[in-house]
Amino acid sequence: MIFLITGTAGFIGFHISKKLLERGDTVIGIDNLNDYYSVDLKKARCQILQEYKNFIFYQFDISNQEMVSSLFKRYPKINYIFHLAAQAGVRYSLTNPFAYIQTNVMGQLVLLEQARQLQHLERIFYASSSSVYGLNKKIPFNEYDRVDKPSSVYAVSKRSAELLSFTYHHLYGLKQIGLRFFTVYGSWGRPDMAYYLFAKAITENKPITLYAGQNLSRDFTYIDDVVDALLSLLECSSLENYEIFNIGNSCQEKVEHLVACLEENLGKKAIINYTSRPDTDIEETLSDVSAIYKVTGWIPKTKLSDGVCQFVHWFLQFQKNKD
Numbered sequence: 017m018i019f020l021i022t023g024t025a026g027f028i029g030f031h032i033s034k035k036l037l038e039r040g041d042t043v044i045g046i047d048n049l050n051d052y053y054s055v056d057l058k059k060a061r062c063q064i065l066q067e068y069k070n071f072i073f074y075q076f077d078i079s080n081q082e083m084v085s086s087l088f089k090r091y092p093k094i095n096y097i098f099h100l101a102a103q104a105g106v107r108y109s110l111t112n113p114f115a116y117i118q119t120n121v122m123g124q125l126v127l128l129e130q131a132r133q134l135q136h137l138e139r140i141f142y143a144s145s146s147s148v149y150g151l152n153k154k155i156p157f158n159e160y161d162r163v164d165k166p167s168s169v170y171a172v173s174k175r176s177a178e179l180l181s182f183t184y185h186h187l188y189g190l191k192q193i194g195l196r197f198f199t200v201y202g203s204w205g206r207p208d209m210a211y212y213l214f215a216k217a218i219t220e221n222k223p224i225t226l227y228a229g230q231n232l233s234r235d236f237t238y239i240d241d242v243v244d245a246l247l248s249l250l251e252c253s254s255l256e257n258y259e260i261f262n263i264g265n266s267c268q269e270k271v272e273h274l275v276a277c278l279e280e281n282l283g284k285k286a287i288i289n290y291t292s293r294p295d296t297d298i299e300e301t302l303s304d305v306s307a308i309y310k311v312t313g314w315i316p317k318t319k320l321s322d323g324v325c326q327f328v329h330w331f332l333q334f335q336k337n338k339d
């Protein structure tokens with residue numbers, strides 16, 4: 017099979033690309049290697065993928081219509097697209113809102129508009145986010161819940177991308193699956209996310225910042241479970257032409273528990289400062305994953321303590337190799 021994977025130098029894109037390459041599939045990867053976080057980390061992920069002879073990499077911006085169009089002319093036999101490139105991060109959208117609309121909305125539109133010309137395309141799987149549930153109070157979040165109270169431009173961009181995808185399914189019959197990921201973590205993870213920032217600060221004896229007096233909790237989802245979910249969807253023969261699924265761990269964890277798991281695995285105590293929670297960050301997330309389970313039989317398997325143990329193992333090794 018021929019896969020196009022956008023955001024292939026990113027955290028999730030890297031892991032799914034690697035899995036498909038190991039299976040012997042052809043992966044065409046696109047990433048603009050922007051400097052939102054460490055370019056060296058993105059290049060290091062890419063370097064691993066480039067060890068596979070069935071990997072082809074292009075560095076360009078997915079909102080560049082001409083580049084996407086010429087890529088599709090060069091590779092008209094693409095079977096599946098995993099669209100994972102995005103301007104990620106919730107807090108950064110306070111200071112850089114335009115980047116989110118350009119990449120996450122314009123990028124989605126460019127991809128859809130060009131993809132409808134592909135004759136061999138079976139389906140597009142595209143990344144959305146638990147952020148679309150916004151200021152909803154009902155927990156756990158279910159795919160049928162309302163998604164009209166976003167708390168950040170990031171959430172707006174992800175919901176807008178879902179709506180564009182639905183319309184391209186309606187107008188042109190493009191088969192698609194939207195993936196609402198819940199706080200994905202693990203090896204080769206993102207340095208802008210709390211678990212990574214905390215691990216780095218704890219090892220460097222620097223303070224970490226938690227939100228005072230708040231019940232901040234997240235549904236932390238381990239990367240291997242995410243990859244399994246994607247493969248189970250890929251192999252599923254009973255998918256509707258257009259669906260959206262939550263991909264989460266279905267387990268709510270206090271951020272303090274994340275810190276305790278990191279402390280235990282790093283063998284060091286965190287120095288904790290408290291501040292107030294920014295309006296962009298919702299208080300709690302929890303996924304209802306019964307929809308994907310019903311269709312594919314997938315369930316998440318990794319407890320936070322086990323996932324953090326694996327992450328820390330990678331993190332320490334990676335930091336050591338960097339020095």
Ligand SMILES: NC(=O)c1ccc[n+]([C@@H]2O[C@H](COP(=O)([O-])OP(=O)(O)OC[C@H]3O[C@@H](n4cnc5c(N)ncnc54)[C@H](O)[C@@H]3O)[C@@H](O)[C@H]2O)c1
Pocket residue numbers: 022023024025026027028029046047048049050058076077078079099100101102103104105119123143144145146196197198199200201206
């Ligand atoms: N990791 C999570 O916890 C999480 C949670 C919810 C949703 N998501 C979504 O899942 C997807 C993958 O997330 P991730 O954690 O791997 O993020 P990531 O930032 O590690 O990966 C995204 C990649 O896209 C690339 N990119 C950004 N803008 C681009 C552009 N205009 N053109 C080409 N490439 C571009 C970046 O360089 C990066 O390598 C994203 O759509 C993200 O919004 C992730």
